[in-house]
Each structure stands twice: as C-alpha cells, then as structure tokens.
Amino acid sequence: MFKQFLQNTTPKNQDLKKLYLLIHKYGPITKADLIEKTEIKKTTLVRMIDELLKCKFIEECGLGESFVGRRPILYDVVRNGNYLIGIHISRMKTNIVLLNLRYDQIDQESFIMTTMHTPEFVMLKIKNIIENFMEKHHFDQEKLMGIGLAVIGPLNRAEGMILKPESFLAANWNHVPIVKLIQQAFPVKVVLEKGANAAAVAEYHANNYLYENILYCVSGGWGIDCGVVVNGMILPDQYADQSGYGHMIVDLNGNICSCGKRGCIVSYTSFQSIVRQLESENALLGNMSKELFQKASLTEMMEYFKQGDKKTERIILESARYLGIGLSNLLNLFRSEIIILNGPFLYEFDGYYEQVVDNIAENIHEEKEVIFSQGWLQENAAAIGAAILLFESYFKDLNFSSEKSVAIF
Numbered sequence: 176m177f178k179q180f181l182q183n184t185t186p187k188n189q190d191l192k193k194l195y196l197l198i199h200k201y202g203p204i205t206k207a208d209l210i211e212k213t214e215i216k217k218t219t220l221v222r223m224i225d226e227l228l229k230c231k232f233i234e235e236c237g238l239g240e241s242f243v244g245r246r247p248i249l250y251d252v253v254r255n256g257n258y259l260i261g262i263h264i265s266r267m268k269t270n271i272v273l274l275n276l277r278y279d280q281i282d283q284e285s286f287i288m289t290t291m292h293t294p295e296f297v298m299l300k301i302k303n304i305i306e307n308f309m310e311k312h313h314f315d316q317e318k319l320m321g322i323g324l325a326v327i328g329p330l331n332r333a334e335g336m337i338l339k340p341e342s343f344l345a346a347n348w349n350h351v352p353i354v355k356l357i358q359q360a361f362p363v364k365v366v367l368e369k370g371a372n373a374a375a376v377a378e379y380h381a382n383n384y385l386y387e388n389i390l391y392c393v394s395g396g397w398g399i400d401c402g403v404v405v406n407g408m409i410l411p412d413q414y415a416d417q418s419g420y421g422h423m424i425v426d427l428n429g430n431i432c433s434c435g436k437r438g439c440i441v442s443y444t445s446f447q448s449i450v451r452q453l454e455s456e457n458a459l460l461g462n463m464s465k466e467l468f469q470k471a472s473l474t475e476m477m478e479y480f481k482q483g484d485k486k487t488e489r490i491i492l493e494s495a496r497y498l499g500i501g502l503s504n505l506l507n508l509f510r511s512e513i514i515i516l517n518g519p520f521l522y523e524f525d526g527y528y529e530q531v532v533d534n535i536a537e538n539i540h541e542e543k544e545v546i547f548s549q550g551w552l553q554e555n556a557a558a559i560g561a562a563i564l565l566f567e568s569y570f571k572d573l574n575f576s577s578e579k580s581v582a583i584f
C-alpha cells in the first residue's frame with residue numbers, strides 16, 4: 176500500500192507526498208512547524224495529516240516543547256514495515272545493506288570479489304543475500320520499495336549499464352546491463368549511481384544536511400573515484416567527466432600512467448604504482464612478482480605494505496602528497512565545505528591521512544575553510560547512499576513551486 180502511495184502521481188497525491196517528504200526530512204515535527212514550512216491552511220493540513228495517519232504512513236511520536244499551553248504533538252514517518260536495499264559493487268567487495276524508511280541500517284552482508292566473481296556469479300550471490308534478508312526480517316517484494324545500486328563508473332544511466340570499469344579481477348565486467356539483471360531477479364524499482372556519489376549522499380544525510388557542498392574521495396588500491404555534492408545535489412555528469420578524477424595530472428614530468436599520459440594521480444597512489452616505485456628504489460618490498468600481485472587481496476596488500484622498511488614508508492607517504500595536491504585542486508574548483516577521505520591507506524596506514532590533509536591545507540586558497548573527515552559511515556556509505564537515492568527517486572515528480580517551498584533534493 177505504501178508503494179502505491181509512492182507511485183501515485185495524481186495532483187491530490189502530490190500534495191500528500193510533499194507533506195510526507197517534509198515530515199521525513201524534518202520529523203519529528205509539530206503541525207505548527209509544518210504550517211510554517213508549507214503555508215498550507217491549518218484545516219487542510221489537519222485533514223492531510225489525518226489521512227497519512229490513517230494509512231499508517233506517519234505516526235504520533237511524543238510531545239514537543241511549549242512555553243505556553245498544551246505541548247504540541249510531534250509527527251514522524253513510520254520507520255519500519257517497509258524496506259530499502261542498497262548494493263555497492265566495487266573491485267574489492269560487494270556490500271549489501273537493508274535499511275528502514277528512516278535509513279537506519281537493519282542488516283548488512285558483504286562478500287570479497289575474486290577472479291571467480293563474474294557478473295553472473297555476483298548476481299546469484301546478491302539474489303541469495305536479498306532472499307535471506309526477506310526471510311529473516313519477514314517481508315515480501317510488496318514491502319521492498321526498491322534497490323539502489325552503487326557501482327564503479329563510467330555508467331550509462333539511461334540503459335542501466337556498467338560500461339568499462341578499470342581493474343575488476345574477474346572477466347566479463349564490460350558493458351554489464353546491471354539494472355536489468357537485478358530486475359530479472361527482483362521486479363522492483365532500481366536506481367543506479369556511481370559509488371563515490373552515492374557515498375557522498377549518504378554522508379550528507381548522516382550529517383543531518385549540515386554541509387551542502389561535499390567532496391568525497393575514495394582512493395582505492397586500484398584507482399581513485401570522487402563524488403561531488405553541490406548545494407545538496409549530486410553534480411550531474413554533464414558538468415564533469417566523472418571517470419577522470421584519477422587521471423588528473425599533478426606532475427608535468429611525472430610517472431607514466433596506465434592511460435599513457437604522465438603524472439596522473441593514480442600513477443602515484445595505486446598499489447601497482449607503489450609496487451613499481453618500491454622496485455625501482457630497491458626497497459625491502461621491491462621484489463613482488465607480477466603473479467603474486469595479481470592474486471593478492473586488499474588485506475594482504477595492506478599487510479605487506481605495513482611490514483616494509485623506512486624507504487617503503489617514505490614512498491607510500493610521498494604518494495599521499497600527490498593525492499593531497501590533486502584534491503586541493505578539486506576543492507578549489509567545487510568550493511566544497513567538507514572533504515571526506517576514504518580508502519585503505521587513508522584508514523590503515525600510519526600518517527597517510529595526516530599527510531594528505533597537510534598537503535591539501537597547503538594548497539587550497541588561503542581564505543578557504545575546509546573540514547576534513549574520514550566520514551561517519553565509512554565502508555557502508557556507498558550502499559546506504561544508493562538506498563537513499565532509490566527512496567528519493569520516488570519524489571522526483573514533485574513540483575515545489577511556491578516561494579516557501581523547501582528544497583529537498
């Protein structure tokens with residue numbers, strides 16, 4: 176029944192959906208505050224609230240503050256009973272989260288990606304995990320509002336397709352119609368977004384919409400991805416080549432990159448470039464064979480790097496400086512208020528995060544104040560963000576035209 180409410184695009188239902196969305200964004204909230212935000216007449220608002228209460232889409236949840244007279248009733252959305260699923264597929268692992276309508280994480284499961292993880296096998300695993308969630312938490316497809324997918328770019332959103340991701344271990348990951356594959360298993364609404372963008376959206380919500388301009392950077396072992404939120408919205412593809420962040424040039428005469436150019440950020444930060452550098456400088460870890468490198472997992476690589484000598488440490492921390500310079504360019508460009516840094520070296524290698532932060536601080540415009548963070552949701556951010564984007568997609572048809580309208584997206 177809730178799904179029909181979300182799918183109903185009649186004018187009368189639009190108003191109810193707007194009100195629901197406001198309660199979702201600001202709840203728990205009183206009638207007086209809702210009138211203030213919407214300019215709806217009190218009698219109309221009372222009728223609309225009654226309708227949402229009757230359908231059990233919202234509920235009374237205690238009393239608000241009052242300086243005079245009776246304390247007002249607070250309203251909030253009903254958080255349980257309907258569910259959202261977010262899936263993040265990356266080179267390293269696939270992570271699946273189950274959220275309620277308040278974006279609380281109810282369950283989570285992930286699996287590591289290996290050379291055997293072709294799209295077909297990953298789909299079987301995903302299907303199995305989602306079916307387990309449904310059984311364990313007692314819900315069917317009617318109660319599943321949909322599935323948000325966060326994947327490595329570049330994407331073709333219109334066709335729901337992963338185009339040509341760099342560096343997947345298994346074969347067949349080029350031109351995968353991922354949305355169609357998911358819908359074959361679960362005929363529900365599916366939205367597709369780049370992992371870093373989805374993560375930025377999740378952190379935006381986790382932060383209670385405090386910072387509207389966010390730069391989210393994932394510096395992974397195999398590449399770099401950035402997510403950009405401007406004024407509370409994901410930066411659309413037409414404003415930036417979103418697959419190009421890792422290949423931003425930070426040194427004119429720098430290392431040769433896999434793309435054939437010189438001095439791209441990834442030619443300093445990826446595992447492969449670091450291993451190459453260790454080799455050329457005869458560091459303790461400098462003689463790792465290609466075969467071993469191909470097979471090594473993320474955990475193994477990080478353990479290996481941590482056991483290096485002083486030279487190894489210097490080379491790795493130097494790569495942090497290149498990352499910092501590249502990110503300071505993006506911060507200046509997008510006027511971000513907060514930068515969230517995610518990645519194995521950033522989380523696990525002593526001094527790496529601090530080195531990146533120092534280098535960004537040295538290179539951004541002096542008057543600019545930026546908040547540095549490792550995020551609140553960390554490894555779950557992209558999957559959670561995908562689920563949030565799925566839910567928000569149901570409200571894209573709403574037209575907030577009055578002057579007092581509240582920007583939600």
Ligand SMILES: [Zn+2]
Nearest residue numbers: 422432434439
């Ligand atoms: Zn490059």
